[in-house]
Amino acid sequence: MTFDLILTGGQLLDGTGTPAVSADIGIVGERIEAIGNLSRAQARRVLPLRGLAVAPGFIDTHTHSEGVLLHDPQHACGLRQGITTEIVGLDGMSWAPLSPPNFRLYAGYLGGILGDPPCEMDTGSIAAVRAHYHRKVAVNLAWLVPHGAIRLEILGFRDLPLRGEALRAAGRMVRQGIEQGAVGFSTGAAYYPGYWADTRELVEVCRAVREAGGVYVNEPRVGTPERAFGGGGILEGLEIARQSGAPIHFAHLRTTEETAGRLKELTDPIDRSKDQGVDCTMDIYPYPSGSSIAISFLPGEMQEGGTDAILERLAEPGWRRALRDHLENRLFAPLDPVTFSYLPRNSHLEGKTLAEAARLRETSPAQTLCDLLLEEELRVGYVNAPPAIPALREAIDRDCLHLLARPDAMACSDITPLGSAPHPRCYGAFPRFLGRLRRQFGTLSLETMVQRMTDGPARRFGLTGRGRLQPGYFADLVVFDPDTVTDTATYEDPRQFPVGIHWVVVNGQVAVEGGRCTGVLAGQAVP
């Protein structure tokens, strides 16, 4: 037999967490054909690895790349981290299943995180949206059915609970999405229209998730405690899982400036629920602050009707006064750390804080935010500045690794790649875990770290044939130097590629060679 590609002399980390072994990997087509001593085998191409580590391509359980991939299918910021599969449709926010009018409405609403998709795109079903990417982008994509789209289709952009037939219809839509290849269902922390739901609605929808064999991905709710069991957060998610029987996966758990060093407050309720039979996993990204869209700062009464209705209100003096008051006095999250990442019509303000932008415009921060949402037609993305105190950043980093040490934890990036000043995680999340933090803290072995990025997520989300180096598995591979691999992206200079990742193979095709993207677009809709 002649192999298409043989990687020789690598240290193989097979993804399961077992110790590395020296062996060659032979690939035929898109799959691994053999692992062992292949020194006598014939191959069209041989890559000598000279002791570098080889792992299954990384599986990123949380990204928002579906928007940017339509314009930039090469996706170097993800691919060069060693990521070969991304789960999208997160936080209840994505475009399918949606009818054409609802797609236009929701695409406008989500422009700050997903950018502007082509308006003729067919998003009528999970099957249709998967087809837009299959073999057209550099990474494999797995989809979640987003809560926002389901609510929009059934009810419009309205503050009403789903009940009765509407709720049964929501369950049917989620079930159908999973039958068409989605790996589960997602809800967000504070994003409309999904945010209008109460716990009872989510329990019912998650019954359908369980029946269809999917996973419920929950970004713990903040605010609106009156709608949520236990006031929201992890407690609500665990209760939904307990009542519905659906497996739950918490999106990017981490400690913050306020909770650094108190990881147990997050994990104790999870462990108590797991003792009682709840099936729970989680993911985490290695940074002390996050990123989001400014549209979620608007109060619920301003959100009714969606994009066009919101823009009309933003232009109306009475509504603007009410919004300024809300931003200044009643917000659940402070505005001080807001640093703009994406402002397509005011790109000179990208990278500036809200306070700096307000000074430049000689007005207040709240007024500036109102003005920018209107000028940008809601397309405002921001990054929260990290804590200023280095010891606090380090404490959060330590918490990240403690959490990732749990066998039920996985690595993620939460890539939100729009604009000139994105979050550094878009370029650095996986190498930061794999190199910098692993070496700095010494608490996780390389094998365990790799398991959290490969086999762990593949098993959890049913990504058949991925996540391990094993004959018969898809040839998604990453070759790196364990001693030098690290992130270089920072909050100050975020668009910097990592170092120490030499080769990436996607479905048997060399997608990164000597640290450079080859232009190959071999990504598939998975599983």
Ligand SMILES: [Zn+2]
């Ligand atoms: Zn997210």
